[in-house]
Amino acid sequence: MVVNMDQVSDTQVARCMQILSVIGDLWTLAIVMTLQASEMRFNELQRAIPRVNAVTLSGRLKKMEEAGLVSRTTESRGRQSTVYALTPLGERLSPIMDALRQVALDLERSGYAPPGPPASRLLPRRPDDKDQPGP
Template sequence: MDLPSSPGVSTQCRRMKGILSIVGDKWTVMIVMVLRRQPRRFNELKRTIGGISQQMLTRTLKALERDGMVSRTVHPTLPPQVEYALTPLGRSLSEPVLKLGEWAAEHLDEVEGNRIRYDVA
C-alpha cells in the first residue's frame, strides 16, 4: 500500500506500526499458522509450536485476542478447558502469513547461503 505524501502520513504510519508489530512477530505467525488448521488448547499450541515460553504464548494470545484475531472459548468442564481459534479477521491474516511462510521455505537455502558468504567476507 502506498502512503500518500501528506501531513496525515505520520499518523497513518504510527497507527500501522502497532498492528505490524503484532502481525509481524514470529510467534504471531506461528500461532496463526497452527490455528489455521483447527482450534487448539493452550498446551496443544505450546507443544506444536515448540520453543515458545508459556509467558510469551500467553502474551501473544492476549494481544491477538485484543486485536480481534483470535477468540478464546472456555468450556465448562472440570477442570475448565480453554480453546483458541482464529476469528474471521485472523483467518484473513492467515492468507498473507501463509504466503510469507511459503516464500521463506522457497528461499531458505538461498538466504542461508548469502549469510554464510557475507559472514566469511
C-alpha cells in the same frame, strides 16, 4: 510490483506499522499459522509451537485477543479448559501467512540462510507442507 513511496500516504504506512506491531513477531506468526489448521487448547498450542514458553504464549494470545484476531472460549468437559481459535478477522491473515511461508521456502531453496536456526525448526508445519523439511 514496485511501490512509489511518494504515493504512499503516512496514514497507509501507519496502519501497516500498527498491524505489524501486533502480528510481526515470531511467536504471533507461529500462533496464527498453527490456528489456521484448527482451534486448540493452550497446552496443544504450546506443544505445537517449538521453543515457545508458557509466559510468552499467554502474553501473545492475550494481545491477539485484544486485537480481535483470536477468540478465547472456556469449555467444561470434566475439567475446565480454554480453547483458542482465529476470529474471522484473524482468518483474513491466512493468505498473508501462506505468502510469507512460500517466500521463506523460496529463499531457503535459493540458498539464502538468515542468521539463527532454520525456519523449518522454528515455526509449526501445516499438514499440507509436504515439500518443507520438518523440525
